[in-house]
Amino acid sequence: MNKSLIIFCSLLVFLGLAPMTLLSQTTASNYDYQEAFNPFFYTHNGNEYRSASGMPGPKYWQNAVDYKIAAKLNDQTHEIRGTVTMEYTNNSPDKLDFIWLQLDQNMFSQEGRGHQIVPLTKSRYGDAQSDFDGGYAIKSVKLGSGKDAEHLITDTRMQVFLPEPLQPNGGKTTISIDYSYIVPTYGADRTGVLKTQNGEIFAIAQWFPRVAVYDDILGWNVTPYTGPGEFYLEFGNYEVDITAPADHIVVLGGELLNPEEVYTPEQQKRLEQAKKSDKTVLIRSAEEVTQASSRPQGKKELTWKFRLEKAHDVAWASSPAFIVDGAKINLPSGNTSLALSAYPVESNGGNAWERSTEYTKASIEFYSKLLMEYPYPIAVNVAANLGGMEYPGIVFCSYKSKAAGLWGVTDHEFGHIWFPMIVGSNERFHAWMDEGFNTFINDLSTEAFNGGEYYRPLGDANRLAQALTRPDLEPVMSTPQSMQERNIGTLAYRKPGFGLTLLRNEILGPERFDRAFRTYLERWAYKHPTPDDFFRTMENVAGENLNWFWRGWFKYNWRFDQGIVMVIPEASDANGQGIITIENFEKLPMPVVVDITTESGKVHRVKLPVEIWERNNKWTFKAPTNEKIVAVQLDPDKVYPDHNPDNNRWEAPVK
Structure with missing residues (x-):
């Protein structure tokens, strides 16, 4: 027992209070309240670009780029040939002498850094033993004048040098690139080719040179693509023409402009029915997949024309094997969108992909009400050889998924429309x-879907803490490239997701949290927020200093352990009350919830704010009853990530 507790106990005995029970204390406290509540969490003040309140500043800016792309798929060689023309707008206050582009396909060349760092053990991001040698073949790079542009390619980046500096505050330039590449069979779980009995499914992403972000945080963002870290891109509009074999159906996350040229008359009719139906409508059935009449006749190739606006990427899929179905998505404004699913016969039946459109519709309708209205005219779910990957208006999910697995991956990938497709972090x-x-939002959606058909509560947070705060974990605020691959699921997904649940349900309460969270989304829709912009918005809108929480849960991998160290179950004075002392043993503080059971069987719940730990390692308080205490339970609902619940309970000795 430490010295201060000995003195305190002696005083209680001297005052004649009733006998006490001391719990053994074998571990010294690691808690430092000055460290936990250090006021200097933020490393910079607000400025004219980003307000200290978490909103964009009065002079916030971001650059923009519009794309026109014409590409052709050769399904025999797996080659894509294309021309991309990008009109780039420099809204920054800086003159730009060059423009950086992302060439993500270069990761799949033998010389690509992403390929070279794949371990010999199994990895989501590649196969170190693969002899596939991909990457872009760049035929030409031209400026708007038609002149060749000086450029330099380094791994997954291209630097295009401008003959004259691009002027700030709205200066524009145009770059056109002719290119080709071979689609990797398995492209880091982002893109790939799936063989099915009726032909291959091409899931096409990261398929054209894209402009890198120039922002007020780093200037040019030129971190190479190596697989774990996904994307950071500028917003703009897309006009896309895809030429594919005539027996293919092409889907893209944007508006199809020429359905009369690429669908049969019957399929056009069914497509229009789907746009008006709350029930799934088959546009091309499993039986029709092998029927030549289910595709327009008389041509070897067809060109599909699409438009997508206010997006920072575009992706598509093409296959002769697609079953296609769809249904109407009802949006809060009264507008509608179209849920569309494309999948092979292998994925059809047995509570599998025949429910994909139902899941897509439910997911998007839920998030449109909870957060912000879905912005695209279509939402396409494609069965592919990927675990799950998202792009604006289209997602790729595993063709093997079914039941809860298919709901979960569909809901997760479409949840990404809001983060990061709308909020472009x-x-x-x-x-x-x-x-x-x-x-975090997936848990809310799953609870709501179909009366909780697939909902499983998060469960005992004490048990979760064992995985979420393991001492060998990196902090959440690490780049995905600097995490052990086995830890990415915990650090990028589960731990921050649970952290927001904890913040909503236990620390702020749903009303304050939901208002602040929606405000963050509204402030940063189609913009580029940083972590500080999120933290500051939540604090300013909710009206709460949360630096202790951000510091312990996100910036550092702090553990949490509250424990009961002393209970005085009764006092000698008839009007007296029992006394309880608790201690914070680990670095992370949290509010306190304790249930106190008295000998009559009544349970009294006490809630104490996190501020009790601002200048204390221990806290002593009176029980709200003058009955004798027979049991004390910390965190009775097991909602806090207490990795050592053994010291959370005290019971009176049996006489």
């Missing part, structure tokens, strides 16, 4: 700002 650095936020 930097996924290369802050994976938790899209994966963790999305994991």
Whole structure:
């Protein structure tokens, strides 16, 4: 027992209070309240670009780029040939002498850094033994004038040098690139080719040179693509023409402009029915997949024309094997969108992909009410050889998924429309700002779907703490590239997701949390927030200093352990009350919830704010009853991540 507790106990005995029970204390406290509540959490003040309140500042800016892309798929060689023309707008206050582009496909060349760092053990991001040698073949790079542009390619980045500096505050330039590449069979779980009995499914992403972000945080964001860190891109509009074999159906996350040229008359009719139906409508059935009449006749190739607005990427899929079905998505404004699913016969039946459109519709309708209205005219779910990957208006999910697994991956990938497709955070650095936020909202959506058909509560947070705060974990605020691959699921998804649940349900309460969370989304829709912008918005809108929480749960991997160290179950004075002393043993503080059971069987719940730990390692308080105490339970609902619950309970000795 430490000295201060000995003195306190002696005083109680001297005053004649009733006998006490001391719990053994074998571990010294690691808690330091000055460290936990250090006021200097933020490392910079607000400025004209980003307000100290967490909102964009009065001079916030971001650059923009519009794309026109024409590409052709050769399904025999797996080659894509294309031309991309990008009109880039420099809204920054800086003159730009060059523009950086992302060439993500270069990761899949033998010389690509992403390929070279894949371990010999199994990895989501590649196979070190693979002899596939991919990457872009760049035929030409031209400026708007038609002149060749000086450029330099380094791994997954291209630097295009401008003959004259691009002027700030609205200066524009145009770059056109002719390119080709071979689609990898398994492209780091982001893109790939799946063989099915009726032909291959091409899931096409990261398929054209894209402009890197220039922002007020780092200037040019030129972190190479190596697999774990996903994307950080500028917003703009897309016009896309995809030429594919005539027996293919092409789907893309944008508006199809020429359905009369690429669908049969019957399929066009069914497509229009789907746009008006709350029930799933088959546009191309499993039986029709092998029927030549289910595709327009007389041509070897067809060109599909699409438009997508206010997005920071575009992806598509193509296959002769697709069953296609769809249904109407009802949006809060009264507008509608179209849920569309494309999958092979292998994925059809047995509570599998025939429910994909139902899941897509339910997920998007839920988030449109909870957060912000879905912005795209279509939402496409494609069965592919990927575990799950999201792009604006389209997602790729495993063709093997069914039942709860298919609901879960569909709901998760479409949840990404809000984070990071609408709120464009930097996924290369802050994976938790899209994966963790999305994991959090997925729990709410799953509870609501179909009366909780697939809902499983998070359960005992004490048990979760064993995994979420393991001492060998990196902090949540690490880049995904600097996490052990086995830890990414915990650090990017589960731990930040649970952290937001904890913040909502136990620390702020749903009303304050929900208002602050929606405010963050509204402030940063189609913009580029940083972690500080999120933290500051939550604090300012909710009216709470949360630096202790951000510091312990996100910045550091602090553990949490509250324990009962002393109970005086009764006092000698008839009007007296029992006394309880608790201690914070680990670095992370939390509010206190304790249930006190008296000999009559009544349970009294006491809640104490986190501020009791601002200048104390221990806290002593009176029980709200003059009955004799027979049991005390900390965290009775097991909602806090207490990794050592053994010291959470006290019971009176049996006489």
